[in-house]
Amino acid sequence: MNKTIEDLKTRRSIRKFKDEQITDEELKIILETGTYAPTARGLQSPKIVVIQNPETIKEFSEWNRSYFPMEMPEDMDPFYGAKTLLIVLADSEIPTYVEDGSSVLTVLVNAAHAIGVGSCWIHRAREEFASEKGKGLLKECGIPESYEGIGHVVLGYPDMEAPEPLPRKEDYIHYVD
Numbered sequence: 001m002n003k004t005i006e007d008l009k010t011r012r013s014i015r016k017f018k019d020e021q022i023t024d025e026e027l028k029i030i031l032e033t034g035t036y037a038p039t040a041r042g043l044q045s046p047k048i049v050v051i052q053n054p055e056t057i058k059e060f061s062e063w064n065r066s067y068f069p070m071e072m073p074e075d076m077d078p079f080y081g082a083k084t085l086l087i088v089l090a091d092s093e094i095p096t097y098v099e100d101g102s103s104v105l106t107v108l109v110n111a112a113h114a115i116g117v118g119s120c121w122i123h124r125a126r127e128e129f130a131s132e133k134g135k136g137l138l139k140e141c142g143i144p145e146s147y148e149g150i151g152h153v154v155l156g157y158p159d160m161e162a163p164e165p166l167p168r169k170e171d172y173i174h175y176v177d
């Protein structure tokens with residue numbers, strides 16, 4: 001099978017990571033590939049925030065957990081112990097910002113898999129950056145306040161077998177004459 005097609009089909013969400021940081025070279029490849037994601041009108045409006053400081057990741061993990069719809073155990077890390085955290089933000093002044101940010105997230109997880117780095121897309125960035133704390137962080141980073149959180153990607157070396165994908169739904173694809 002074509003390597004790209006195989007990678008797209010074999011990527012799975014990884015939820016257990018080795019206690020080892022990915023290399024700077026791997027991070028650079030994943031980030032740069034993310035910037036080649038399709039965006040409406042080629043505006044490239046999304047931003048990718050990179051966090052590798054363990055204390056900052058822990059803070060974001062607790063923050064993310066606080067937005068979980070159900071009560072989550074204190075020791076449950078929504079980032080699964082990953083040592084690299086990416087956050088994709090996009091400019092809400094652009095009508096397609098959610099699609100643009102999601103496009104970047106999709107490319108990031110697939111780029112990671114293509115070079116042997118495990119990843120998982122993590123939700124609740126919208127809640128984080130809609131809060132006063134989130135708006136303050138945007139300001140600190142020099143990112144305009146019109147930016148909203150679209151999603152996170154956690155990265156690391158998998159410490160688990162990739163799970164079997166669920167069977168694809170039979171009515172996923174509809175042909176129209």
Ligand SMILES: Cc1cc2nc3c(=O)[nH]c(=O)nc-3n(C[C@H](O)[C@H](O)[C@H](O)COP(=O)(O)O)c2cc1C
Nearest residue numbers: 011012013014015078120121122123124151163165
């Ligand atoms: C918008 C979106 C939000 C997601 N949020 C989470 C999340 O918060 N935590 C998590 O463990 N996985 C999350 N995922 C990963 C999905 O659960 C996962 O992609 C799905 O179960 C299919 O599994 P696969 O990625 O291994 O094919 C999210 C995926 C998407 C697209």
